Amino acid sequence: MTAHRVASLLAPVKGHRMAxxxxxxxxxxxxxxxxxxxxxxxxxxxxxxxxxxSVEHHGLRPAAA
Known part of the structure; x- marks a missing residue:
């Protein structure tokens, strides 16, 4: 069984999208x-x-006093 096949196998089941x-x-x-x-x-x-x-890293800022 493959992940691509799961959707077609479960198609007859109505609702339960999260499951x-x-x-x-x-x-x-x-x-x-x-x-x-x-x-x-x-x-x-x-x-x-x-x-x-990619995310540019600038380091931590000092906490405000």
Whole structure:
């Protein structure tokens, strides 16, 4: 079973969107772990919709007295 197939298998079940999403994520997690791929890598490199963004770090500001 693949994460892509879960949605079609659960299509006859009406409602319960959060439960169905949890099932799809669990299968996706199992797929990625089996292939040794992190979720972040899958988002960015396998077309799951992620975007790599870098954030500039300026350090902590001193607390106001």
């Amino acid at each position: 169905k999403a949890a099932m799809e994520m669990a299968v996706l997690d199992a797929e990625l772990r089996a292939s040794g791929t992190s979720f972040a890598t899958a988002l960015i490199h396998q077309g799951l919709g992620g975007v790599r963004v």
